[in-house]
Amino acid sequence: MFGRSLRWKVWATISLFAITILLVLGLVVSNLFENLYFRQQSDFLVRHGRHLASLIAAGPSDEKLATQVELAKDFLDAKVVVVNQAGLVRRCAGMMGMMPGMMVPPPLLDPIQQGRITVLRGSSPFFGGEGLLVAVPVVQDQVVTGAVFLYSPLSAMTETLDAMRQVTLYSIGITLLLATALAFLLSRGMSTPLMEMKNAAQEMARGNLEVRVPIRSADELGLLAQSLNYLSRILKRNREQEQRLEGMRREFVANVSHELRSPLQLLEGYTEAILDDVPKNEAARREYLEVILDETLRLKRLVNDLLDITQIDEGKMVLAVKPLSLADLAQRLERKLCPLAQEKGVSLQVDVPGTLPPIYGDEDRLEQVVFNLLDNALRHTPSGGQVTLAARSGNAGQIKLTVQDTGEGIPAGDLPYIWDRFYKVDKARTGRQGTGLGLAIVRRIVEAHRGQVFVESVLGKGSLFTILLPTGEPTEDKAGR
Numbered sequence: 001m002f003g004r005s006l007r008w009k010v011w012a013t014i015s016l017f018a019i020t021i022l023l024v025l026g027l028v029v030s031n032l033f034e035n036l037y038f039r040q041q042s043d044f045l046v047r048h049g050r051h052l053a054s055l056i057a058a059g060p061s062d063e064k065l066a067t068q069v070e071l072a073k074d075f076l077d078a079k080v081v082v083v084n085q086a087g088l089v090r091r092c093a094g095m096m097g098m099m100p101g102m103m104v105p106p107p108l109l110d111p112i113q114q115g116r117i118t119v120l121r122g123s124s125p126f127f128g129g130e131g132l133l134v135a136v137p138v139v140q141d142q143v144v145t146g147a148v149f150l151y152s153p154l155s156a157m158t159e160t161l162d163a164m165r166q167v168t169l170y171s172i173g174i175t176l177l178l179a180t181a182l183a184f185l186l187s188r189g190m191s192t193p194l195m196e197m198k199n200a201a202q203e204m205a206r207g208n209l210e211v212r213v214p215i216r217s218a219d220e221l222g223l224l225a226q227s228l229n230y231l232s233r234i235l236k237r238n239r240e241q242e243q244r245l246e247g248m249r250r251e252f253v254a255n256v257s258h259e260l261r262s263p264l265q266l267l268e269g270y271t272e273a274i275l276d277d278v279p280k281n282e283a284a285r286r287e288y289l290e291v292i293l294d295e296t297l298r299l300k301r302l303v304n305d306l307l308d309i310t311q312i313d314e315g316k317m318v319l320a321v322k323p324l325s326l327a328d329l330a331q332r333l334e335r336k337l338c339p340l341a342q343e344k345g346v347s348l349q350v351d352v353p354g355t356l357p358p359i360y361g362d363e364d365r366l367e368q369v370v371f372n373l374l375d376n377a378l379r380h381t382p383s384g385g386q387v388t389l390a391a392r393s394g395n396a397g398q399i400k401l402t403v404q405d406t407g408e409g410i411p412a413g414d415l416p417y418i419w420d421r422f423y424k425v426d427k428a429r430t431g432r433q434g435t436g437l438g439l440a441i442v443r444r445i446v447e448a449h450r451g452q453v454f455v456e457s458v459l460g461k462g463s464l465f466t467i468l469l470p471t472g473e474p475t476e477d478k479a480g481r
């Protein structure tokens with residue numbers, strides 16, 4: 001479980017990094033401190049060695065020399081040896097078993113002979129064990145007449161060095177603890193939201209689109225959480241839309257099958273009747289043939305609507321745009337729909353002045369739009385009612401086209417949906433008339449002409465459909481969107 005989790009990895013990486021850096025840093029720092037300490041210590045000894053050497057150079061009495069040497073020993077906490085030119089001890093202090101007249105090992109004297117001050121750090125058997133040895137020549141009239149040896153044993157320094165090392169070690173330890181704790185917090189701060197998001201994503205994969213992750217920060221992790229929430233909202237919406245469309249599609253297939261069955265049954269029945277010579281005279285035969293024609297036209301209408309809607313669905317609608325006169329279009333429609341209006345006992349009024357500016361559009365498509373609206377109005381208006389097609393110049397160079405009826409109206413609750421494909425207000429009653437595709441086609445065609453279409457309706461009073469169309473020549477072809 002540890003090997004795989006991000007929290008562990010982040011934590012281990014940062015901790016390892018901190019350990020390495022701190023160890024290296026600790027070594028360097030303690031080394032630096034040690035060197036600095038030795039340097040200070042040797043400077044200290046050299047300074048006092050020189051002082052002593054200059055005192056000796058002045059040729060003090062034996063008694064005075066002895067006092068100075070004892071003083072130096074106590075003050076410096078060091079072993080002090082004063083030798084003459086030959087390397088024989090003249091005076092010493094703090095040296096067990098050493099007497100004046102003894103010989104200092106020649107290697108120690110060599111640099112002295114050349115008048116140089118020497119500092120040695122290490123082991124010296126003569127002075128006893130590890131330590132710091134400083135030798136200062138005594139110079140009289142530019143001649144080396146002896147030397148002062150000051151020896152500070154390491155044991156005197158270890159206390160300080162140990163204390164220094166301890167401080168360094170403690171600092172490293174505390175820093176390390178802090179770094180590890182911080183790394184732990186950091187890794188947890190990162191891994192907790194990641195775990196939450198992982199779980200949410202798994203939930204979403206299982207189909208639960210209600211999940212939301214808390215947004216804990218404004219950084220990249222917070223943004224990721226936001227994106228995840230956004231994704232789940234979008235997916236949810238898409239799924240709902242899909243379900244709705246799927247439901248409509250199913251209903252549509254059922255409707256289409258139903259729509260197809262009745263005309264096909266009629267066609268079959270009437271054709272068989274003619275073949276069996278059921279109609280006895282020419283007039284009866286004609287009547288039969290008229291029914292056949294009617295039903296064929298209904299089938300054709302249905303198939304055309306289906307083709308239109310698939311074309312629109314696939315974005316393949318192509319508009320043949322050219323300037324056209326709305327008055328001509330209205331006249332043609334009046335002629336076409338006059339029979340239906342008469343049959344229904346509805347008066348059809350057309351009020352489209354010929355002075356209107358031309359509009360640019362696809363004539364057949366726009367005719368289809370207005371036809372659909374008039375057809376709906378006539379079908380939903382009882383006998384004695386009135387349907388009016390009117391057009392006026394609107395503001396901003398638009399043309400306002402209205403189709404108004406005094407019919408049954410549309411319930412307010414249905415109004416937003418009548419533009420949806422396959423939507424019918426009264427499924428039982430209008431089932432035989434249409435497919436619920438008409439207004440969906442209307443809206444898409446109007447929008448492809450850069451126009452808008454609205455509806456107002458009062459139940460029992462009538463409906464008013466309004467189309468706004470631009471009159472100017474289109475700058476870009478929006479067709480087939």
Ligand SMILES: Nc1ncnc2c1ncn2[C@@H]1O[C@H](COP(=O)(O)OP(=O)(O)O)[C@@H](O)[C@H]1O
Pocket residue numbers: 372376377378380405407408409410418423424425426430433434435436437438439440463
């Ligand atoms: N002028 C109108 N008066 C009353 N209801 C209407 C009118 N126009 C459309 N509707 C309602 O809107 C629905 C959708 O219309 P439409 O898309 O043309 O489908 P269809 O005419 O094939 O039923 C119709 O079924 C009808 O219920």
Ligand SMILES: [Mg+2]
Pocket residue numbers: 372375376434438439
């Ligand atoms: Mg219709």
